[in-house]
Amino acid sequence: MILAAVIALFLQAPPDTLAPAAVYAVKELLVVRATEAVRADSLVSAPMGVADILRSFTGVQVKDYGGAGGLKTVNVRSLGSEHVGIFLDGIQVDNAQNMQVDLGRFSTDGLGQVLLYNGQKTSRLQTAKEYAAGASVHLESALPTVSGGEVRLRGGTLGTVNPSVRWDQRLSRWLMLRTSADFLYSAGRYQYPCFDTTLVRENGDIRSLRLEAQLFGRVRGGQWQARVYGYGSERGFPGPVIRRLSFPFSAERQADQDLFVQGGWTQEWTARYSTALRFKYANNYTHYNTHPEKNPMALPYNLHYRQQAGYLSLAQSVVLAGPWSVDVSADVQRNALDSDVGQFVTPRRTTLTGVLATRLVWSRFRAAAHLVYQGAWDSFRTPSAGGWSRSNTYRDSWMPSLSLFWAPLPWLEADAFVKRTYRLPSFNDLYYSLMGNASLEPEAALQVGVDLRASLRPGAWQLELRASPYYNRVSNKIVAIPTLSQFRWTMLNIGLVDITGADIKASASWHRGPWRVGGTLRYTFQQALDHSEPGSQTWGNQIPYIPRHSGSVVLEAGWRDLSFSWDSSFTGARWSRTANTPDYYLAPWSLSSAALQYAFHFRERGVAGRPGAPSAGRALLLGVTIDNVFNTPYQVVQGYPMPGFNAQFSVSFRW
Amino acid sequence: MKKALMLFTFGVLAAVACQKNPVPEPPAKDASLKGEEVSVKEFPADIKKVFVLNEGQMGANNATLDFLRRSDGQYITGAFKKMNPSAAAGLGDVGNDIAIHGDEVWMVINNSGLVEVVSAADETEIAVVEIPTPRNVAFDDKYAYVTSWAGAFATYGPDYTVTDSANPKGCVYRVDLSTKKLAGSVEVGYQPEGIAYYGGKLYVANSGGISSQLPPLYAYDNTVSVIDTKTFAVTQTVEVQVNLKNVYADGKGHIFVTTLGNYFDVHSGLYVFPANAPDQVTRVERDFLKHTHVSCSFALGEEVYCIGTENEFAFNEKHVYTLWSYNAVKNKLNLYPVDLGGVPYGMAVLEDDMEIRTLLVGDAGDYFNPGTVSCYRLYDAQDKVWRVTAGVCPGHFAVWK
Helix, strand or coil: CHHHHHHHHHHCCCCCCCCHHHHHCCCCCCCCCCCEEEECCCCCCCCCCHHHHHCCCCCEEEEECCCCCCCEEEEECCCCHHHEEEEECCEECCCCCCCCCCHHHCCCCCEEEEEEECCCCCCCCCCHHHHHCCEEEEEEECCCCCCEEEEEEEEECCCEEEEEEEEEEEEECCEEEEEEEEEEEECCCCEEEECCEEEECCCCCEEEEEEEEEEEEEECCEEEEEEEEEEEEEEECCCCCCCCCCCCCCCCEEEEEEEEEEEEEEEECCCCEEEEEEEEEEEEEEEEECCCCCCCCCCCCEEEEEEEEEEEEEEEEEEEECCEEEEEEEEEEEEEEEECCCCCCCCEEEEEEEEEEEEEECCCEEEEEEEEEEEEEEEEEEEECCEEEEEEEEEEEEEEEEEEEEEEECCEEEEEEEEEEEECCCHHHHHCCCCCCCCCCCEEEEEEEEEEEEEECCCCEEEEEEEEEEEEEEEEEEEEEECCCCCCEEEEEEEEEEEEEEEEEEEEEEEECCEEEEEEEEEEEEEEEECCCCCCCCCCCECCCCCCEEEEEEEEEEECCEEEEEEEEEECCEECCCCCCHHHEECCEEEEEEEEEEEEEECECCECCCCCCCCCCEEEEEEEEEECCCCCCCEEECCEECCCCEEEEEEEEEC | CCHHHHHHHHHHHHHHHHHHCCCCCCCCHHHHCCCEECCCCCCCCCCCEEEEEECCCCCCCCCEEEEEECCCCEEECCHHHHHCCCCCCCCCCCEEEEEEECCEEEEEEHHHCEEEEEECCCCCEEEEEECCCEEEEEECCCEEEEEECCCCCCCCCCCCCCCCCCCCCCEEEEEECCCCCEEEEEECCCCEEEEEEECCEEEEEECCCCHHHCCCCCCCCCEEEEEECCCCEEEEEEECCCCEEEEEECCCCEEEEEECCCCCCCCCEEEEEECCCCCCCEECCCCCCCCCCCCEEEEECCEEEEEEECCCCCCCCCCCEEEEEEECCCCEEEEEEEEECCCEEEEEEEECCCCCEEEEEEECCCCCCCCEEEEEECCCCCCEEEEEECCCCEEEEEEEC
16 A cells, blocks of 8 residues: 555655665656655555556556456546556567557565656756656666565455565675566455445456566676566456346456566766666566356457567767756667468557656755657558558657756745646557548647745655646547448547646644654645537546546554555546436545555674664564455446455565 | 338337227327427327447447437437436447337347336336347247347357357347247347248348358358247248348248458348248349449338449448338339439338338447437438437337327
8 A cells, every 4th residue: 555655755765875786876866746645665565557547546446346456547637548668677668559558567665765756857968768758657666786576475355466575685785686476366256336335346366577687786886687587377358347147247358468578877986977868678468258158248359469669778978067057868668469360460669769868956946848750660561452562661650858947945845737748549549440630640748837836844744745737638539430330440640638727735743752653644636627629518627537636645653663544536427428418427536445464573693673664774664554445345447346355464574 | 121021010010009908198208208309290290219320339238218209209218218218228239130020129229238128108128038149139929030240059048058169059049028038049140130030930131240250161151040939940041142231021922131251252142032041142233223222221111212422432432321111022123313412321212102211320420429310201302301320320210100
């Protein structure tokens, strides 16, 4: 639970003396703060995945199909999940097929920070793709500094068992090795109200295994890391809850095998000039089977997909004079998708992204601007008279952005940004109609936002208030429109959505002796109106699944090594269609969860035990999290009921 | 939409039945339902209701039943839910076909795996028959016949055993009209769609819509399966063209089949063959016409009405739709200069004894939000008379006389 994360933040003592690995880190020169930031490595009753951390962030909607195996995607400020870049140590995790990155697949093990940027992350030596995303979520590895490790067992009432192990080994003064593994099994069986009766969710089970090895190296004036990641899973899709008599909702299964290798090398050549070189190769294999022999309602699909991506990025940063620095980054990426679907177009895409970025950093005033150019060459197989031929299209776009930061008073900060980004059509957008739509343009997002932040520290109190009004416009939105029959659709750039909103966050905490108390209040207003077709029945209506009002309250308390937290969230009324009629009204709901944890510290000679921090002495941690305390039935996506009351336990030992 | 048969056969039966029993009926239970009022003064006098089955969006469980009442011109949406409040799950997921048998409305709810039978008088439930992935329905005087994409079953067993799950053929399920119970099944081709009854035989259109994307076939089906209703066995397989959709019988010995084509070099169209010589398949076309393509169709008496668009492979262009009809008895093709907007998704044609015709067109809009039903007159000015908001994807029409 996120509560645990917040507690962990709480517990953090002032940072230790600089960790050895950080010595060579290139100075980041951040212009704008992250919208939200959580240190994930210090969680005890840790969330199963990153989705649980992001859920509480302001302006974020996690679309969740329920259960451990259900797809979880993130949407920031109503832009659509395709506009949100997910970056793992600076390298984008992408999916050219449908641009939906399943957050359920990211473990929080070995993760240092989870950061959300509504505006633009402005640190040095970013990849060009980090500039090209509308909003971004950054998952950053915790850099190991000493040998140590952790074994953990999590499990709970949803039939979930999740053992994991992490081992950090210091190989030399210059090299650290981290290996980690986790296994997840979840039966995914939970009761839910189904029309006028109560049923148990079936075929929602998942088993997955993740194996990972990371090397963290240092060289004179620089550092590098490399990661090999393997993930295999087999899961069922329980399907939407619809009217059925005796036939099951679904017998669909999917097996995935994901493998990727990625790495980066950051080098400070002189005090003024540094570079970062990054690479990635990813190979994702999916087998989808509807199992008609188990479900007479299933259409007999038994399909295999293989998606491959190769990526290379070079970033350079020069400090020109005092506060003024300039970055130039260029990325090249190749994507390929193959399948045994009939008449498959076997799409290939080469994307070139380049950016020129500059920033001015004084202590009270900072500014950053950049211009991205992105070009993508697509190649598709096209059916033509007497066979197939390949046809090519080229799409390109310019994406500018400007960010400003001003701290007029020591306790008051303000920043503002304006940003235009484009997202390329996904392979699904392009080949859905089998023919490809050469005229399909990238979807555009314009964002304007202001962020005001006040932080005060009267006595033992720490207060923070943040208010962030914004306006977004998504234009040229790619929309599927049928042509001749339900079998034949085309994708057109006809959508237009205007989003006006505000995120408000207030937090207070108090700390004296062994006692800690705190609370955070978050509220998000979003008016996301369809302005696609003047005069249509949907013009001026709220777009599907976006609540006008949503918010949460988190309360925490702690005494010595015991911590407790409570989290209540509220999601306002929504509609499942752009036609905001009573038939498609989704009632508001609120949800509460609670977490309790205790840490036994085994102090060692000369090592001060820092509660909640990794590799800082031996500790045994016990935690329990209760989700959906009041057993509220709710659905994030219509037809996909979420679990009711459930409890998760965790035991872990760190050394 | 194999309504040809049902309209022809049972429309006549219903009319006969009405004449035999002139006792005034008690007011229907749905008389208090009110909706949007539209003009029905040009509708034939013998019509009681026009039913519209809205498919809904797959997975959203939002198939709905609308009807237009001839007596007061009320267009009522969501009638099934309103008249069956205890049916908490509503009509179900994806309404694929609607047909009238006597005073019963049969609705094929594809992704709910059932056929819902309601009273035409007040939309209250009479029976539910469970059938896997049902598509379309036709009747003879003892049975209803429902095409199904579900796998081939040697016999209809409780475990729905599939013999060849790699690419199962579909079948036709038989439902006893009096008991509303299943009474056997017979295997036909790949993904059967439309079905029509004529002269002791059933004609089933096999589409192969799924097989075209899957190994080992990677091809559409192109056959009509002919089933003898006495033996309930396939007696003949007729090759027509790829991707068959609807089948109609004109009651005068002609069987019509519409096809969707393969979307890049075989166009959609209308084919006809004599019931007594099924191998004599001809495509309906004329030299003086630009095209005889079919996006949706409807049969009324001897006439098959089709709406099609000329540039159907140009997926990114705006389409102009044309209404045309064909009569095999007269071997005559008619064009109607009616200006249809939007994307026609389903249609019905009404005709009174003065041969004054009215066209109803369901427009699916964006296929996500509620669509519309438009009414056009097919004489004089041939213009639009009214438009009402229906449910999501108003695709299937049935007329109750």
